[in-house]
Amino acid sequence: xxxxxxxPSHQVTQMGQEVILRCVPIxxxxxxxxxxxxxxxxxxxxxxxxxxxxxxxxxxFDDQFSVERPDGSNxxxxxxxxxxxxxxxxxCASSESRDxxxxxxxxxxxxx
Amino acid sequence: AQSVTQxxxxxxxxxxxxxxxxxxYSSSVPPYLFWYVxxxxxxxxxxxxYTSAATLVxxxxxxxxxxxxxxxxxxxxxxxxxxxxxxxxxxxxxxxRRDDKIIFGKGTRLxxxx
Numbered sequence: 656x657x658x659x660x661x662x663p664s665h666q667v668t669q670m671g672q673e674v675i676l677r678c679v680p681i682x683x684x685x686x687x688x689x690x691x692x693x694x695x696x697x698x699x700x701x702x703x704x705x706x707x708x709x710x711x712x713x714x715x716f717d718d719q720f721s722v723e724r725p726d727g728s729n730x731x732x733x734x735x736x737x738x739x740x741x742x743x744x745x746x747c748a749s750s751e752s753r754d755x756x757x758x759x760x761x762x763x764x765x766x767x
Numbered sequence: 768a769q770s771v772t773q774x775x776x777x778x779x780x781x782x783x784x785x786x787x788x789x790x791x792y793s794s795s796v797p798p799y800l801f802w803y804v805x806x807x808x809x810x811x812x813x814x815x816x817y818t819s820a821a822t823l824v825x826x827x828x829x830x831x832x833x834x835x836x837x838x839x840x841x842x843x844x845x846x847x848x849x850x851x852x853x854x855x856x857x858x859x860x861x862x863x864r865r866d867d868k869i870i871f872g873k874g875t876r877l878x879x880x881x
Contacts, residue, residue: 698871760810
């Protein structure tokens with residue numbers, strides 16, 4: 656069964672550093688998303704991406720964040736100048752149509 | 768805007784007993800509804816989804832959910848709980864637009880008692 660692949664599974668970074676979280680969506684999917692889950696809390700929407708541009712972004716997704724689809728397969732989330740409160744599990748998801756979202760296994764980001 | 772309310776942040780049931788996890792949604796348009804499961808230190812796995820076909824939806828691992836428009840509910844059930852069902856369960860909603868995101872509830876942690 657096709658999977659959404661996220662790398663790395665765990666990233667530790669120092670406060671103030673930049674991190675790039677990587678995702679390989681399912682190949683025929685057109686819609687891409689990033690979500691985050693702070694430990695013990697709900698899964699929160701960050702951003703959706705379609706046709707090489709952001710479709711929608713949440714209040715969380717401020718200028719510190721950016722997304723990119725640098726080639727035909729990867730979908731990245733960049734977090735600049737990381738803060739302690741950015742520590743969370745970050746999930747990538749993709750969908751082909753409106754009725755199915757496939758999530759990756761997530762990247763656990765720890766900011767120290 | 769859509770929203771989801773999950774009643775009970777923790778639910779405990781005995782092994783072999785009925786599992787009932789409650790979810791109520793709010794949406795201005797006919798929604799798509801989902802249940803996801805998250806095992807400890809793992810990602811989100813789709814259990815089942817409602818997309819306007821049959822109102823009783825069957826999913827993986829013996830789970831099912833019924834869409835009730837009059838009650839704006841989409842409760843998740845399983846006739847007989849198994850120890851392996853212990854996990855966090857998330858109800859989610861989207862409003863079917865082509866590029867819309869899904870909105871998650873706060874989750875319900877299911878504990879299975881031996």
